[in-house]
Amino acid sequence: MKNTIAERIFDFLKNFPPFDLLEKEQLFKIASHVKVIYIEKNDFVFKQAEYPHENFYIVKDGAIGLYRTMDSDQILVDICDEGDIFGLRPLVQNDQYLMSAKANEESILYAISVEILKEIINSNEKVKKYIIASFSSNIKTPYARTNPGNLFANIDNLENDNTFSEVQTAQYSKNPIFCSKETTIKEAALIMSEKKVGSILIVEDQKPIGIITDKDLRTKIATGLISIEKKVSEIMSSPVITFSEKITIAEAQIAMIKHKITHLCITKNGTPNAELTGILSEHDIVVLHGNNPSVLIKELTRAKEVATLKYVREKTSNLLKGYIEQNIPIAFISKIIAEINDAITIKAIELSLAEMETAPPVKFGWLALGSQGRKEQLLITDQDNALIFEDVSKEDYKKTKAYFLQLSEKITIKLNTVGYEFCPADMMASNPKWCLSLSEWKQQFNTWITKPTEEAIMMCTIFFDYNFVYGDKELVHKLTKSIFKSVQSFEIFLNLLGKNALKNPSPLGFFRQFLVEHDGEHKDQFDLKSRALMPLIDAARLLTLSHNIKDKNNTIARFNKLVKIEPQNKDLYLSCADSFKILLHYRTEQGLKYNNSGRYIALNTLSKSDKLKLKGCFKSINDIQDLIKIRFSLSLIGL
Structure with missing residues (x-):
């Protein structure tokens, strides 16, 4: 007799790692022993510090949040949805659960015996490799190939294509709490309590020789095994595990798993015989994973209210700050932040559509403009957006436009609540001027291109950098095609756009001094956006x-x-390109440091090194502007 339930489970599991690596007989054996479990919203599958169950779990339907309790706060570390595995590591390591698993919504889970998996691990090298990789990176699906929510590598490229969040340098505490080996356990415990830390290092000649954690106090002191009046050397773990200041997240996780510890000592050269400079705890790793971009995007896809969008955007700022501090390449940072910005906008649109009384009357597309359109909006700035909708009859036009203006207003209000301020120039889809049908947009761009007034050129520099975010992409393709057709039919437009690209000449004066603002709110400050970034942006666009x-x-x-x-x-x-990366990185760094847009820089805050670095970027601006002058014959035609 056929086991139809096992066959259904088999068909589900075969699509997800590591089950897709199994032989058919191996997978069917697992499927035949799976238990199907229903979990209601907010119910726990297991809790932190519990001893492991006999099974690990894979999500069939729904979503399971993994939470770490820290000082009575619950930190969301990850969200497991369809095909994600959780609860496996404690079983294999025979250790307590490091996190709680709670249903974020009604869920169906498959519970799988770890004993059956262990049998298969011993005979299947690929599955063994998967488990090792999964543990070392603290992620559920390191080889996910199709799920866009997981930013991980294919199994064949694991060693060469790890996620950036795993290979970046770990952030550790640079002010570790320590004492000498002559300190009593009671004194050390009082220090830990006063400083509100979970560990204390024992140091001799500025070198770490041991460590005591909360667990040591619970298992060795609270149980009465050792007197609290004894010296710390009686209970400290020694020798300590040390790493250099450039330890990566992946290295830290592997070391903690390998040695079954929760703290690593950071020294000058990575050896126990070097000066102590910091300590890295499992808590630090958990906090970083809570800011993992894939986790943030998963939160967004399941968000039910604007407050969640705002929360994620705030966490994105922390993520950005960490990336900048660790000198992660700006091109990578831009891609990650742009994906999160788009995900926030998409969810704001979806929430707004749900509030409308009826579905959209025709197809439409939402466009991001300016820096967000270029995927260069790292700091939170004001919003620039537009809406394009399908052509309708004259009779239906007024009603159709009214619908999309109402929708756009809901969206822009939500984005403002998240932190993207309303555009001072009202360049938003809620403005009737920027909520137009396809034919109207075609006509608008054609007018700007064939009748290029100064204002029209300025509009082109903003609207030419549009990026499709949501809706019907074909509408946007049709608009793009029309724009390029207009440009080709009116060649002088490129010359005029070239003139505009030269409106901000060299950022340096005759004596190689920075050209600063002469009056106004930012008097004597350097405008990094207008004088350095925009000339490169304009040149690349042209x-x-x-x-x-x-x-x-x-x-x-x-x-x-x-x-x-x-x-x-x-x-x-x-x-x-290199100059733009440096300038964008610098502006972002300044914005984070002073909690502003980073646009205007007080020169007295710059070191000589910073000034030289910026000046080095300005040569590219001069050279690209010289190329534009020659190519578009700007000096010959008096433009």
């Missing part, structure tokens, strides 16, 4: 437009594309 390049809105991507099209100018374009 040159890619002249080559009829579509779907390249990001400045770095535009310069990289130009490298391939014009190999004779490769060095110049690579130099521009």
Whole structure:
């Protein structure tokens, strides 16, 4: 007799790692022993510090949140949804659960015996490799190939393509609490209590020789096995495990798993004989994983209210700060933050659509403009957006536009609540001027291009950098096609756009001094955006437009594309891309430091090294502007 339930489970499991690596007979054996469990919302599958169950779990339907309790606070570490495995490591290691698993919504789980899996691990090298990789990176699906929520590598590329959150340098405490080996256990416990820390290092000649944790106090002192009046050397764990200051997240996790410890000592050169500089705890790793971009995006996809969007955007700022402090490449940072920004916008749109009395009358598309359109909006700035909707009859136009204006107002209000302020110039989809039908948008761009007033050129520099975020992409493709057709039919437009690209000349004066603002609120400050970033943004836009390049809105991507099209100018374009990365990184760093947009810089806050670094970027601006002058004959035609 056929086991139809086992067959259904088999068909489900075969689509997810590591089950997709199993032989058919092995997988069917597992499927035949699976227990199906229903979990109601907010019920726990297991709790932190519990002894492990006999089974680990895979989510069939629903969502399970993994939470770590720290000082009575619950930190969301990850969200497990369809196909995700959890609760496996404690079983294999025979250790307590390090986190609680709680249902974020009604869920169905498959409970799988770890004993059966252990049998298979011993005979299947690929599955063994999966388990090791999963433990070392503290992620559920390190080889996920199709799920966009997981930013992990294919099994064949594991060693060469880890996620950035695993290979970046770990953030550790640079002010570790320590005492000498002559200190009594009671004195050490009082220090730990006063400083509100879970561990204390024992140091001799500035070198770590041991460590005591809360667990030591519970198991050795509270049980009465050792007197609290004894010296710390009686109960300290020694020798300590040490690493250098450049330890990565992955290295830290592997070391903690291997040695079954929760703290690592950081020393000058990574050896126990070097000066102590810090301590890295499991708590630090958990906090970092709580800011993992894949976790944040999962939170967004399941958000039911705007407050969650705001919470995620605030956590994104922490993520950004960590990336900047660790000098992660700005191109990578931009991609991650852009994905989160888009996910926030998409959820704001979905929540707004749910509030509308009826479904949209026709297809529409939501566009991000300006820095968000270029995927360069790292700091929270004001919002620039637009809406395009399908053409309708004259009779239906007024009603259709009214619908989308109402929708746009709901969306922009939500984005404002999240932290993206309303655009001072009202360049938002809630403005009737920027909520138009496809034909109206085509006509608007055509007018800007063929009748290029100063205001029209300015509008083009904003609206040409649009990026499709939500809705019907075909509408946007049709608009793009129309724009390029208009540009090709009115060639002088590129010359005028070239003139605009030169409106901000060299950021340096005759004596190589920074050109600063002469009056106003930012008097004597350097405008990093207008004088350094915008000339590169404008140049990249103009040159890619002249080559009829579509779907390249990001400045770095535009310069990289130009490298391939014009190999004779490769060095110049690579130099521009590098300069833009440095300037964008610097602006973001300044914005985080002073809690502002990072646009205006007080020169007296710059070190000589910073000034030289910035000046080094300005040569690229001069060179690219010289190329534009020649290519578009701006000096010859008096533009």
